[in-house]
Amino acid sequence: MQYNLNKEDTHKKTAFWQVGQKLWLLISEEKKIIIIALIVVIINSLLSLIAPRLIGHTIDTYIIGRDYHGVLVFAGIILALYLLSLITSYLQIRLMGGVGQRVLYRLRNKIFNKLQSLPVAFFNQNKAGDLISRINNDTDKINQFFSQSLVQFFASIFMMIGAMIFLLSLNIRLGAATLSPALFLLLITRLLSPWVKRKNLTSSKSLGGLSSEIQESLNNFKVIIAFNRRDFFKKRFQEVNDNNYSDAIEAGVANNTLTPIYGLASNIGQLIVLAYGLALISSGHFTIGLLISFLSYANSFYNPLRQLAALWANFQTALASWDRINEILVLENNLPLLENTPSVDNNAILEFKNVNFKYPDGQEVLHNINLKLSKGKIYALIGPTGGGKTTTASLMARLYDPTAGEILLNGKDIRSYGDEERTKKIGFILQEPILFTSTVKENILYGNEKYSSYDNKQLENIIAKAGLGQLLKRFDKGLDTKVTASGDAVSLGQKQLIAFMRAILRQPEILILDEATANIDTVTEKLLEDILNNLSSDTTKIIIAHRLNTIEKADEIFFVNSGKLIRAGSMDHAMEMLLHHNRNS
Template sequence: MNYQLNKPPGKVKLSFFWQFLRHEKLPMFVALSAILISSLFQLAAPTVMGHALDTYILVGDESGLLKIALQLLVLFVGSFVASYIQTIAMGGVGQRLLFNLRNAIFTKVDSMPMAFFNQNKAGDLISRINNDTEKLNQFFSEAIMRFVGNAFMIAGAGISLVAIDVRLGVVALLPAAALLIIAKASGGYIKRKNAASLQTTGNFSAAVQENLENFKVMIVFNRQDYFRERLAGVNEDNYQATKQSELANSAFTPLYTFMGQAAQLIAITYGISLVLSGSLTIGLLISFLTYITRFYDPLRQVASFWGSLQAALSAGDRIQHLLTLPTYMTVTADAHTHENLGLVSFKDVTFAYPDGKTVLSDINLTLEPGKTYAFVGPTGGGKTTSASLIARLYDPTEGTVYLSGRDIRSYTDAERAQKIGFILQDPFLLQGTIRENILYGNTRFDHLSDTELMDELARLGLSELVTRFENGLKTEVGSVGGTASAGQKQIVAFIRAILRAPELLILDEATANIDTVTEKLLDQALEALPKATAKVIIAHRLNTIANADEIFFVNGGEITPAGSLEHAMDMLLHKARQS
């Protein structure tokens, strides 16, 4: 169950991301063709100029000048139009890539089990969805096109250099060979620096998120200084790492300029000696020098692109890692139904959180339909964990959980959620009205008007709970800027679970924040549930479980039948005295 994303970068294949661009073949083909045509026009210009110099200017033939000027004009305008077409064709491609990538990542994150969210920080995930996808977008939408154009230009200019004069060409290309070796050697280093930068960006975003979430604690304990210090720490790390990655990305750019100039110098010195010896014309030398610029300028641009390539590779790695993370909690095919396993059955179930101690060991347990079970035990004893295994928020480390006689892993998420209602210890309300919150994902009552829904709620003994809210079903609540109290949240979660008419209802400290009068209403609603509905009640206040058919004591890896309420009390007291 290892879902941890924080690990050093592995091998990323940019081809992996092709799937997100597969609908972009036409615009990319048009853009590519345009870029090649534009480069071709630009490559032709120096030859035309050199030719003009030799045939017209040096011999003093003014009539040819206009002709040459016109030819050049056609080349330049052609190049301009082609690059314009390229820009238009590529417009939107990057944004669509970004859109598809973010959707894919979000769908993936959405499908991950509980353990994934325990092991990864929301802030880092947000950074992957926002920042890393943007880096990839930049790469695919801009850099790759520039790269193709430049690569074509470099190849064309290189061939022209050698074509004009083989000796001169080879000499002028020597500095480029040196650059190639340097770039190859430094690639790994630059990629590592970029990966470190992205990781610290993720950490920073995680720290900010943690800060914002815990601001109440921060203010109550007046520990703004502590949080500020922690934030300053991760900010400093991010600053240092990003500074180093930017430096690494651009460190070689001046070298490229220098090598280009070196090539010019060599070409001029050697070229002039060739002109003097009569084996090269002045026009060709001028063409040659222009081709050197046409060769080394794009090379420098490719060098700056190199940095963005490394950044894209690092970002791509982080995204690919997330997208290809296996989901261990898959639906298995074996849906064989066993006899006599009750509603829920644990067979030799052992469970430990990753890197944690064993919470349950070798548990065998059967829950029958229609009965009420209580789980009691000391704090941290494993009650919530046991309930989470019943609802398959986690899979056991060993053993099997059966639901209605079938391996719980053979149910789809929807089937399972239909059968099991789980009121969490800390319920979450969505931004919206009470109505939206109690019907959340429940299509059975969606079509009812508010009045009809209230009738239905009255039938289930729940309407009095709703009228406790100021505007009844229309009351606005919610986590973001919401105003529901802890007890109010539990009431909404309670109604939400009951309306789904589950076969098994798990209440994890569901009434801990609720006053005794309201609690009676909840009890009545539980009584009104169909006779076949089984209940698992987890509670510290033992009065809430007085009516349970069976009480289990959960502690130290074991789930032991406690027999009577008195015995359960004894076990709790005994445990308290021990510690």
């Protein structure tokens, strides 16, 4: 599966009704509140619709008849109607505001959970900044649609239908003439909508690009300063910021194109009422009071229509954002769990059978690899930089699946193990250790339920028992030493020590160390070696190292390069292969 979200061909257009269906799913739990809000909206619209008719009646009966008591009574009634409609307006805003926020909350959760379920390959291909923008900005556009636009949408439509009924029933000919400019609007709206949505999509996309750029330059700030390349990132930022600026302006223009046209139609409608209405009055077919009611209804028809224009733009923005969110939600983890896989007795803890692998969009890194690892043995992978050692180890831990062939863990396809079971069996210390902003303790206990409730004293005992006590001494505040994920509160070597303790305490069956000692002094390295040697003899160790002294104890050495994995036999032979490679390249 292709995981790159910003590739044009992966962008699937969702049909209008499908979007409607999906959006409905998001709010289906809010059904009750939405129905109440709709009832409130209907009451509100009815109140506003009755008022003009009452005004017309007051003019024709009481003002013309000079009955001032009647005028006062009706003025009071109309005022009461307006106050009631004010209250219902507030109620509606409150109700739908809550719905919008809850949708936002659920949607963000949903995306985040989806992201968590996706494999490493997804994160290789997408920038965090863009993903953050989708989680933050795009969901908020949907929230705005739900909290502000949805009910107003219905309110406007309801109001328009009501006003239309009043207009046509008061005088069908005048009514029809008043409504005629609206037909023209319908046509224009239909024609412009796809363009408006496209402009909004582009604008959201470049907002995502802007986030990615910010993220990248913040992450690499030290390098930027060290190489004095502030100008370079400044220029790049300027570019994406410029793009975002012009895209946002274009979207803004697109979103507001319709508003003046709607205003024009509204004015033409009123003009028609005035001209035609006055003509009707002079021929004695109409009264002043009716004309005033009529004008008011024409207003009640065209005002919501004008609002609809703005809402329509809102809706297009929400649709564009939904497309971006949906791109994530429809992704499936391409590392599925296999069921009913047979178990073979292959006498190996880990076996590669005709394994091929290539990264998406990359060349083949591993070609037809066959490999059998026995329980409790120590294996070493050596080879030139970029030769495929980390890739081989990543396949062993199922960060990726082979593009062909299969990998057996304890004689069973590695794809048949659940994430929990697999990660319990396989400990992987990455070349670049990944830690979380927290304390040493939290980082050591990460993913280890066994000791999660232990206090510092208990945990220190466990650490001492595992022979890791000396390592903990490398941290001045012990378990409570603060760690920052991207900062330098601890050194790279210290990070590797934490990753090491984390892996050892989990007591995995297979322990993979990818350059785990590359940043550690020779004394501490010796310590790690002793710890490794003292591990249960059942633990299979796979050590990737550039420094050959770290793999002296290996039972078997493999040389990994240009898609091949060759048994090196002895240490000397391994050395020779490396030297030979270096001489030839």
